[in-house]
Amino acid sequence: MLSGKHPMDSLIASDRIPANASGERLSIEQLWQLLDEVKDPEVPAISVVELGVVRSIEWQDDTLHVCVTPTYSGCPATELIEQMIQSALEQAGLRQFQLETRLAPAWTTDWITPAGREKLREFGIAPPQGSASKLSLMGHSEIIECPHCGSQQTEQVSEFGSTACKALYRCRDCLEPFDYFKCI
Amino acid sequence: MTQQEALQQYLLRLADSDMVLGQRLCELCGHAPALEEELALMNLGLDLIGQARNWYEYAAELEGKGNDADYLAFRRDAGEFRNLLLVEQPNGDYAMTMARQFFFDAWHYQTLQALVNSSDERIAQVAGKAIKEVTYHLRRSIEWMKRLGNGTEESHQRMEVAVEELWRFTGELIEADEVDLMMAEAGIGADPEAVKSAWKQMVTDVMTEATLTLQDENAWMHVGGKRGIHTEHLGFLLAEMQFLPRAYPDAVW
16 A cells, blocks of 8 residues: 655645645546546556546545556556556645555456547557456457457467557458457 | 464465466566567466465465565575475476466466455455466466477477476375365365366366376375475575575665
């Protein structure tokens, strides 16, 4: 767990209430928008909110609690994402917040938002197809559409791609290689 | 042995096996036979090290000595490691690497399947995350068993050698000891009998399909990893893995 302790904390009155520029506490909706600006460091096309790793944002008294669920157990971006969220909150003037890592329920690609999926496609990454059933985990994957030309004539080149969450594919029509965001 | 002590051991076994195999796979960085394989092996290793961290963190909290996951991974000696002997065996050729992976994945998958329903909530959570990753690992290693077993005369021969060489380390995966039994009894750990029969079935099915010679179930087996008695290979692996944190204790970056 990371806490929002800031080196300047000792210089700030302890009763200071987190506030935006006009001195009001940010609403939950504003906070979701704020974190929607934090991009996934490995797939900068989408935000951590669109990726579905930010699970909840809530005020408990004067402390903001943000709950994050990591994607893969060994994802090297997990800590970086937490730092980026922390820094976004600090830049918005928040001082009293707590970031909490929650493992269960485990992250699933089903949590990637529709807007996130569309942005992945535009970025050249085929979004996960269907939902993360056991069948898809065991390799009964649906047809993966090429994010470049939309062809369904594609083939898997490698089970794993540039990161743990992706597999490498190739389009047999436009011949372009592309990453596919695996269903988990 | 108290239940708490057994739980501590049980967690270290899970963590150490993940960690040591993760380290073995990382040794292939820059040395894998093909780019796709390198990507896959590094991702597998990353998953395993991530899972190890989740288990270590829990073990460290239970231990209550103020140690953290890094301490458990990098400051203990071989005799304190509780990993399966199978995972510390050297990478060898690619048949050896994949046969080791398959025997482990099949065990790992069955074990995690059971741990998802553990009465210990934290264990169920970590397992729930890991099972998704390990399902991929298993699928891949099954494919490789079949590909090499059914491949060329040479690939078949090499896989036969690998299976024969590693078989003596598989007994430990499915033979329960006091810790396993206590944890199963408490509803925390996997039922060893269920893991054993599912593992055997899967190994038999895959090896049959891969046209590989089935090994003797009653063959003499090397055991001891779960109690800290290791083959000579572990010390060398740890020397490399632990060098930096031991040479520069508490270094940060």
